[in-house]
Amino acid sequence: MHEARLYQKLEDEKVHCSLCPHGCTIREGRAGVCGVRINRGGTLYAATYGKVSAEAVDPIEKKPLFHFLPGTLCYSLGTIGCNFHCSHCQNWHISQATLEQQMLSEISPEEGVERAVRSGSQSIAWTYNEPTIWHEYPLAMGTLARQRGLGTVYVTNGYITEGGLRELAGMLSAFRVDIKTFSDEFYKKVCGGKLEPVLNATAIAHELGMHIETVTLVIPGLNDSIEEMDSLIRWVLDSLGPDTPMHFTRFHPDYKMQDRGPTSVAVLEKIYNHAKELGLHYPYLGNVFNHPYENTYCPSCGALAIERSGYSTVLRGLDDHKCTACGEYIAYVSEIR
Template sequence: MHEARLYQKLEDNTVRCSLCAHRCTIKDGKHGICGVRINRGGTLYAATFGKVIAEAVDPIEKKPLYHFLPGSLSYSLGSVGCNFHCVHCQNWQISQQTLEMGGFRDISPEMGVERAIASGSASIAWTYNEPTIWHEYPLEMGAFARQKGLGTVYVTNGYITEEGLRDLAGMLTAFRVDIKSFSDAFYRKVCGGRLQPVLDATLLAKELGMHIETVTLVIPGQNDSMEEMEGLIRWVLENLGPDTPMHFTRFHPEYRMLDLWPTPVRTLEKIYERAKELGINYPYLGNVGGHPYESTYCPSCGNLIIERAGYAIRIRGLEGHSCTRCGGRIEYVSEIR
C-alpha cells in the first residue's frame, strides 16, 4: 500500500494523523475515523490510493460549480470512506462503505489524467466521497493534471487541517465546500464534526488562491432558520467576499434522515432573496430544476448572464467577463493558468 503523508509516529507503534481536523490517534492495526488510513506496524498507509469506486464525466455544474469553467466537463472520481458520518448523506452508498465492499478499479494518477484528456474534460474533480481522506492520490494526479493545463476540483466537506490544505496549494484550483450549517451543535449531532475547522479551512483556501463556492443543503427544522442562514451569509460576505457563489440546495429525505420532508421551495427563495439583500452577488438554488434562481444575473443591472436548467446552460449576456447590457464585470474562472 501507499504510505500516507502528514502523520507523526508515537510510542508503541501508534501514529497521529494530521490530515483532517479529527487528528486521529491510531493504534497499530487500526484505522482512523475515515476508515481508509490504516496503521500497520507504526506506519500510516493510504489504503485507497489509486482505488476508484466511481468514475464519470460530469458537467461542471453538477459539482455544483457555476463560476468555474462554466459549460465544461469535469472528469470525476470517487472512492469509499468519509471523515464525517452525516445521517442525511446523499452519497451514503459509497461514502459510508468500507474497504471490504470490493468493486474497485485501479486507476493510476497518470492514467487518470490521460482519461480526463481523452474525455474532453477541462478539469478533474475528486468527489462523490470526501477527497480529503484520499489526499495522496489527488495530490499526485493533480500535479500531472496541472502540467497538462487541466483544472483541479475538490468537492469537499472542508474538514481538512491547515497542513493538509497547504500541501495542496499550487495544485488545487477549486475548493467547492459544503458548509452544512452555521451551528456547531448541528455539526456535532448530525455530522460527527465541528463547524470552526470548516470555516478555518475555507478561509485558508481563499487565501491560498483557490476558487471558492459554498453549498448548504437546507434541511427543514434542522438548519433552515433565517437567523442561522443570515449568520452564514454574513460570514461569507465578511471573510470570502460578495462575489463568492453561494448555493442553497433543496433537501430530499435520504439515508437515516427519512422522517423529514423536502425543503419547501419558498423557504429556499426567501434565503436567496435575503442573500441578495445582504450583498451576495451570486446566490443560487439547487435541486429545483428549471427555477430562475439557478441562473446567473449581472449584479449591477440584473441582466440574465447565464441561463441554467439543471446542468444545461446557455450563455446569454456575457462577453468575456463583461455584462453585454451595462458592461459590469462578472467574476468567474474562464481559464486555468
C-alpha cells in the same frame, strides 16, 4: 499500500494523523475515523490510493460549480470512506463503505489524467465521497493534471487541516465546499465534526487563491431558519467576499434522515432573496428543477448573464466577463493558468 503523508510516529507503534481536524491517534492494525488511513506496524498507509469506486464525465455544473469553467465537462473520481458520518448523506453507500464491502477499480494518477484528456474534460474533480481522506492520490494526479492544463476540483466537506491545504496549494484550482450550517451543535450531532475547522479551512483556501463556491443543504427543522442562514451569509461576505457563489439546495429524505419531507421552495426563495439583500452577488438554488434562481444575473443591473436549465449552460449576456447590458464585471474562472 501507499504510505500516507502528514502523520507522526508515536510510541508502541501508534501514529498520529494530522491530515484532518479529528487528529486521530491510531493503534497498530486500526484505522482513523475515515476508515481508510490504516496503521500497519507503526506506519500509516493510505489504503485507497489509486482505488476508485466511481468514475464519470460530468458537466461542471453538477458539482455544483457555476463560476468555474462554465459549460465544460469535468472528469470525476470517487473512492470510499469519509471523515464525517452525516445522517442525511446521499452517497452513503460509498462514503460509509469499508474496503471489504466494495469492489474497487485501480486507476493510476497518470492514467486518470489521460482519461480526463481523452474525455474532452477541462478539469478533474475528486468527488462523490470526501477527497481529503484520499489526499495523496489527488495530490499526485492533480500535479500531473495542472501540467497538462487541466483544472482541479475538490468537492469537499472542508474538514482538512491547514497543513493538508497547504500541500494542495500549488495543485488545487477550486474548493467547492459544503458549509452545512452555522451551528456547531448541528455539526456535532448530524455530521460527527465541528463547524470552526470548516470555516477556517475555507478561509485559508480563499487566501491560497483557490476558487471557492459554497453549498448548504437546507433541511427543514434543522438549519432552515432565516436567522441561521443570515449568520452564514454574513460570514461568507466578511471572509470570502460578495463575489463568492453560494448554493442553497433542496433537501430530500435519504439514508438515516427520512423523518422529514423536502424543503419548501418558498423557504429557499426567501433565503436567496435575503442573501441578495445582504449584498451577496451570486446566490443560487439547487435541486429545484428549472428555477430562474439557477441563472446568473448581473449584480449591477440584474440582466441575465448565464442561463441554466438542468446541466445545460448558455452564456447569454457576457462579453469577456462583462455584462453586455451595463458593462459590469462578472466574476468567474474562464481558463486555467
